[in-house]
Structure formats: C-alpha cells, structure tokens
Amino acid sequence: MPAHQLAPDIPSDVLAAEQTHLAESRAALKAMRAHAQSLSADAAGDWVSQQILQSLLDQRVAALADHPDTPLFFGRLDREAGDDLPVTIYVGRRHVHDGTSRPLVIDWRAPVSRAFYQASPADPMRVVRRRRFGYHGGALTAFEDEPLGEGSEVGPSKILTEEIERPRTGPMRDIVATIQPDQDEIVRATLAQTVCVQGAPGTGKTAVGLHRAAYLLFTHRERLARSGVMIVGPNRAFLSYISSVLPALGEVKVDQTTVAGLLGEHAAEEDPMVAAVKGDARMAPVLERALWMHIVKPEEGLVFTKGAYRFRVADYEVREMVASLRGTTRYLPGRAALAQRLAHQVLVRMEQRGESPDDRVQDAVARSKPVKQLVETVWPKLTPEQVLHRLLSDPEFLLKAAKSDLSPDEQEMLLWRKPYRSWKSAKWSAADAALLDELRDLMERTPSLGHLVVDEAQDLSEMQLRALGRRCRNGSATVLGDLAQGTTPWSTSSWETVLKHLGQDEGEVTELTLGFRVPREVLDYAARLLPSIAPELAAPRSLRPGAGSLTVRAGGTVAEAARQVLAREGSIGVIVPDAMVAAVSESLSGLPHAVLDPDATQEHRLLIVPATLAKGLEYDHVIVVEPADIVEAEPRGLARLYVVLTRAVTSLTVLHDRPLPAQLGA
Numbered sequence: 001m002p003a004h005q006l007a008p009d010i011p012s013d014v015l016a017a018e019q020t021h022l023a024e025s026r027a028a029l030k031a032m033r034a035h036a037q038s039l040s041a042d043a044a045g046d047w048v049s050q051q052i053l054q055s056l057l058d059q060r061v062a063a064l065a066d067h068p069d070t071p072l073f074f075g076r077l078d079r080e081a082g083d084d085l086p087v088t089i090y091v092g093r094r095h096v097h098d099g100t101s102r103p104l105v106i107d108w109r110a111p112v113s114r115a116f117y118q119a120s121p122a123d124p125m126r127v128v129r130r131r132r133f134g135y136h137g138g139a140l141t142a143f144e145d146e147p148l149g150e151g152s153e154v155g156p157s158k159i160l161t162e163e164i165e166r167p168r169t170g171p172m173r174d175i176v177a178t179i180q181p182d183q184d185e186i187v188r189a190t191l192a193q194t195v196c197v198q199g200a201p202g203t204g205k206t207a208v209g210l211h212r213a214a215y216l217l218f219t220h221r222e223r224l225a226r227s228g229v230m231i232v233g234p235n236r237a238f239l240s241y242i243s244s245v246l247p248a249l250g251e252v253k254v255d256q257t258t259v260a261g262l263l264g265e266h267a268a269e270e271d272p273m274v275a276a277v278k279g280d281a282r283m284a285p286v287l288e289r290a291l292w293m294h295i296v297k298p299e300e301g302l303v304f305t306k307g308a309y310r311f312r313v314a315d316y317e318v319r320e321m322v323a324s325l326r327g328t329t330r331y332l333p334g335r336a337a338l339a340q341r342l343a344h345q346v347l348v349r350m351e352q353r354g355e356s357p358d359d360r361v362q363d364a365v366a367r368s369k370p371v372k373q374l375v376e377t378v379w380p381k382l383t384p385e386q387v388l389h390r391l392l393s394d395p396e397f398l399l400k401a402a403k404s405d406l407s408p409d410e411q412e413m414l415l416w417r418k419p420y421r422s423w424k425s426a427k428w429s430a431a432d433a434a435l436l437d438e439l440r441d442l443m444e445r446t447p448s449l450g451h452l453v454v455d456e457a458q459d460l461s462e463m464q465l466r467a468l469g470r471r472c473r474n475g476s477a478t479v480l481g482d483l484a485q486g487t488t489p490w491s492t493s494s495w496e497t498v499l500k501h502l503g504q505d506e507g508e509v510t511e512l513t514l515g516f517r518v519p520r521e522v523l524d525y526a527a528r529l530l531p532s533i534a535p536e537l538a539a540p541r542s543l544r545p546g547a548g549s550l551t552v553r554a555g556g557t558v559a560e561a562a563r564q565v566l567a568r569e570g571s572i573g574v575i576v577p578d579a580m581v582a583a584v585s586e587s588l589s590g591l592p593h594a595v596l597d598p599d600a601t602q603e604h605r606l607l608i609v610p611a612t613l614a615k616g617l618e619y620d621h622v623i624v625v626e627p628a629d630i631v632e633a634e635p636r637g638l639a640r641l642y643v644v645l646t647r648a649v650t651s652l653t654v655l656h657d658r659p660l661p662a663q664l665g666a
C-alpha cells in the first residue's frame with residue numbers, strides 16, 4: 001500500500017473530524033496573519049521606532065504564512081483531566097489559536113508538547129492516547145493511535161517508520177514529527193547545559209543540534225535574540241545541505257558557518273605535521289608570551305610641556321605603571337590604560353601647581369605626542385599578524401616564546417622555510433587562522449554568543465576548539481561528533497578533551513546509538529573498519545533492516561552502476577577519491593549529472609561527490625568508487641572510507657578495480 005493511504009481500519013468519521021480540525025486551524029492561522037497585517041507601525045512615536053516596529057510586524061506576518069505542503073500539526077495528545085491544560089492538544093510546528101485565544105495547535109517546543117515525544121506506557125505523563133497523523137502533500141489522509149494507559153503495549157509506528165524511510169530528495173528536512181525520546185532529551189536540555197553527543201553515522205546528531213537551536217530560541221527568545229546562536233559545520237557543502245531546516249522551523253536568525261568562515265578563509269597549503277603542532281593547545285602559552293614580550297622595560301620617564309612648564313613622570317613610576325597593568329588586562333586596553341595613567345600623573349602635577357584641569361585635559365594629554373611616543377616605545381601597537389609573522393620567521397624570538405612548551409624539533413617545524421618579507425605579504429594557513437584568532441583575543445576580548453552548535457567536532461584542533469570556546473564563554477554549546485569519523489591529523493580521541501579545550505569542562509557527554517539513515521547491512525559492512533579506526537566504540541545499530549542494500553562489485557563501471565540506480569527513486573551520490581572527480585565525470589558524460597559544488601544549488605539527481613566533501617551528507621543511493629584510493633589519499637584515509645560508506649539511505653554499491661582494503665575483507 002502506498003504511503004499514507006486510508007487504511008481499511010481507520011474510521012472515516014474520526015478522520016473527517018480531524019480534517020475539519022485541520023481546516024479550522026488553517027482558517028485561524030489565516031485570520032492571525034490578517035490581523036498582523038492590519039496592525040500599523042504608526043503607533044510608534046518617532047521614525048526610527050516606526051521602522052523597527054514595521055520590521056517586527058513584517059517578520060510576524062512572514063512567520064504566520066501557511067505552507068500548504070507542510071502539515072500544520074502532526075500529532076494529538078488526549079490527556080487526563082485535572083490540571084490547567086486542555087484535555088486535547090494538537091502538536092505542530094507553530095502555535096495557532098482561534099478568535100477567542102483557544103489554542104488549536106501547540107508549538108512542538110512548548111513544555112506540554114514534551115509528552116508527545118516522551119510519554120510511554122511505563123510513564124504516560126497524563127497522556128491517555130497519542131495520535132500520529134499521516135499526510136499526503138498537504139492533505140491529512142491517515143492517523144494512528146497509541147493507547148498509553150496502564151497495561152497497554154505500544155507496537156512499532158507505521159507512520160513513523162514511513163517518515164523515516166521516505167526517500168531523500170534535496171536538502172535536509174526537519175524531524176519534528178518523529179524526534180525520538182533520547183533525541184528529545186538532548187533537544188530540550190536547558191540553555192545553561194553544554195551537551196556533547198557522540199553518535200555513530202546517521203544517529204541524528206546534526207538533526208538534534210538544529211532542533212536544539214530551534215528549541216532554545218523558542219524557550220529563551222529575548223535573551224538569545226540579543227546574544228545570538230550560531231551553527232558551525234565542517235564545510236560549505238554541508239551548510240548548504242542543512243540550510244533549510246531552521247527556516248522550516250520558523251528560525252531565520254541563526255548564523256550557519258564553518259570554522260574557516262568564522263576565523264577567516266586562509267588558503268596557504270601546509271604540511272599536516274606542521275598544522276598538527278600549530279593546532280596543539282601548547283601553542284596558547286607560546287602566543288601569550290610572544291605577545292607580551294613586545295613590552296619593553298621603560299628606561300625613560302615622561303616630559304610633558306605646557307607653555308613654560310614641564311611636567312615630569314619619573315622612569316621608575318612608568319615602570320610601576322607598566323608592571324601593574326601587565327597581565328591584568330588584555331593587550332590593547334592595557335595600552336590605552338597606560339596612556340590614561342600617564343596623563344593622570346601629569347594632571348596630578350598640574351593640580352599640585354595650582355591648576356584645575358578637567359577630564360578633557362586628561363584625554364588631550366593622553367593623546368599628546370610625548371605620551372603617544374612613550375607608549376609606542378614601551379607598549380607598541382601591534383596586530384595579530386605582526387606577532388605571528390615574527391614568531392614563525394625569527395628562531396630566537398620563537399625560542400624565547402616557546403620556553404620548554406615546544407621541543408626544538410617542533411620549533412624547527414614551525415619556522416617558515418622561506419620567511420615572508422613582511423607580515424602584510426604573509427600567506428596564512430587554516431591552522432594559522434586559529435593562532436591569529438588566539439592573538440586577537442589576547443589583544444581584545446572576543447564577544448561571546450548565547451549558544452553555539454558545533455558539528456563534526458571530532459575534527460577540530462585544540463586551538464580551533466579554543467577559538468570556538470571563546471565564542472560561547474558566556475553561553476553554552478551543543479557539541480556533536482563521532483570519534484570514528486575523525487579525518488584530520490589532529491582528530492580527537494576523547495570528548496572530555498574536546499570539552500576542556502572548548503572551556504566547557506562541565507559539559508555532559510551523552511550518546512545516540514540508533515541509526516536512522518544507513519541500512520543495517522551497509523552499516524555492518526562499514527563497521528568492519530571500526531576496530532582499526534576507533535576500537536573503543538561499540539558497533540553501531542540501525543533502525544532500518546534494508547536487506548539487499550549492499551553490492552560490492554569488482555570491475556564494474558560507474559556508468560553502469562549509475563544507470564541501475566537511476567531507475568529507482570531518490571537522490572544518487574557517486575563518492576569518488578578527490579583525484580578521480582574529473583575522470584568519473586568524463587565517464588558519465590552520457591548521463592545528466594553534476595559535480596558537488598558547495599556554492600551552488602544542486603539540481604541534478606546524480607551527483608559526483610569528492611570523498612573529502614561527503615561528511616555529514618546523505619543520498620538515497622551511494623556508489624563508492626575505488627576504496628583503496630580513498631584510503632591511500634590521506635593519513636586518516638580509513639576513517640574517510642568509514643565516512644563515505646555510511647552516506648547511503650537505501651543502497652550502497654562499492655566499485656573497485658584494485659583489491660579492497662584488507663580491513664573491509666574481514
């Protein structure tokens with residue numbers, strides 16, 4: 001039976017009543033929107049307030065739009081009477097009420113909706129019956145009941161299974177209708193709580209992170225509107241894949257970026273071993289010393305001339321000022337404070353002479369030439385680039401800054417083989433970007449966001465984690481990842497270490513264990529790699545039986561494999577070693593296809609995906625080409641292979657001419 005057709009045992013009168021409730025809710029939403037449209041910003045006093053109010057009204061009107069293909073509600077709870085809440089609740093993507101403020105649909109994020117996700121026969125949470133609705137297009141065509149009273153048994157939900165197994169097309173979609181209890185626990189963790197989620201491929205980590213952002217924005221709207229929420233993902237292809245989930249949940253004000261997007265795009269190539277040293281947290285004290293070593297012990301005092309008078313501040317006084325400021329403020333505010341303290345001393349001298357200078361005089365003195373000159377000599381103005389340029393090109397300076405934190409070999413590795421003539425012409429690498437960010441923060445405090453969601457966090461270096469950590473130091477984080485999918489030379493092997501470098505030691509590590517993407521047969525095949533890449537992890541479990549989903553073929557062509565899956569429904573990803581992209585594209589010239597481009601919307605069902613871009617993505621049918629080449633292309637190639645083998649929703653075809661990596665043959 002095709003999905004969501006009316007099953008013979010669904011009473012049509014009950015279904016008709018639910019359809020009436022849907023129609024009533026739609027009409028109420030329309031009325032809410034019309035009301036919002038009728039409101040005028042003229043009530044605000046001045047022009048600026050009017051503009052702000054108008055923009056808020058516009059946002060409200062946009063948020064109240066009804067998308068006919070998106071179900072307004074997907075669940076219903078019938079509850080025991082006896083508390084202040086309604087006995088019947090419809091759970092949906094947004095709140096809808098009628099003209100008398102009676103709620104027709106309740107937002108999935110409201111506290112009362114929690115029971116929709118969590119209630120079970122063991123703990124019914126006052127719920128007598130949970131109803132799930134099935135839709136076809138925008139039309140409500142089916143429902144399914146789960147009694148939750150004492151002694152009742154809950155069988156597997158067909159609507160839920162169908163939703164999970166629906167073929168994938170286009171970008172990622174939200175999972176509000178089918179969030180699972182353990183996922184819901186993470187989504188609804190309190191704002192103050194940093195959560196770190198270890199989860200095998202396809203267990204819903206990304207989905208959970210996005211829904212948590214939406215939940216927190218709903219629950220702490222005002223606070224987070226001020227401080228902000230940001231999602232950090234592995235690459236732009238991934239961002240484009242997840243980009244429509246939050247807007248579909250009504251949240252448009254969340255920045256979604258990559259580490260490079262946040263710290264600055266720096267393209268200089270670098271030996272991974274050097275990058276690993278630069279990514280190590282031991283670089284933090286080295287950078288701190290490198291910066292503060294620029295402060296010079298004052299040998300002279302200050303002479304400030306005003307008319308015929310000279311006001312002097314002695315050298316030892318300047319030394320005391322510098323000593324008291326050093327280490328108690330960040331570098332640039334410290335510099336400004338030194339100028340002010342010098343000026344203040346001059347003012348004291350003026351007062352001693354009987355003058356009565358005010359604050360404006362102090363500011364003028366602080367900006368005067370002699371004060372500026374002295375400050376520049378003692379506490380020079382610097383940029384992060386200047387400091388890092390010196391550190392990477394001057395062995396003696398590096399030695400002094402490194403002390404015993406870096407070995408002589410490591411220092412040798414850090415130094416540029418061919419130093420750039422000036423910091424302005426230097427080309428920086430991705431690892432340098434995190435060092436520059438650290439220096440920037442030592443100079444001036446980085447503002448903190450309210451909440452940060454970090455995906456694929458296992459791949460971040462300690463210095464990158466520190467950079468992200470300062471962006472949530474007054475807030476909290478959701479850290480998502482899989483130790484088995486670490487593909488960088490500095491990939492972590494412990495979440496406690498990640499939390500420590502993020503500055504969120506109190507964060508709670510939890511695990512998602514049930515896979516929603518990859519069929520069991522495919523997951524078991526990929527799991528053969530686990531003993532080699534992450535022996536400490538248990539083999540992942542899949543919700544999806546998917547018998548016949550795996551084909552391993554020696555000597556087949558990509559075109560032939562692609563033709564076979566093109567005959568089926570859903571998206572197709574041909575994942576190839578990066579070096580083979582052009583050749584495989586050429587071999588598919590007879591079939592309409594595209595090469596995955598992070599910056600363009602993908603209109604083709606058939607996509608060629610370079611192995612290094614596949615992280616976080618998924619396709620109905622995946623063809624993985626030449627595993628041995630994927631493994632050999634990089635130091636953590638086996639982990640890369642694990643990533644690419646776990647992208648399939650329905651079928652995986654592995655094509656190889658060369659022998660398969662031994663670990664797969666087990």
Ligand SMILES: Nc1ncnc2c1ncn2[C@@H]1O[C@H](COP(=O)(O)OP(=O)(O)OP(=O)(O)O)[C@@H](O)[C@H]1O
Nearest residue numbers: 175178179180201202203204205206207516517616
């Ligand atoms: N509760 C759920 N209901 C329906 N679909 C779900 C649920 N949880 C996850 N999924 C789906 O499973 C797929 C995998 O989810 P997601 O990409 O979030 O997993 P992941 O753990 O981040 O995977 P990876 O580690 O491979 O990046 C997605 O299509 C997602 O929509």
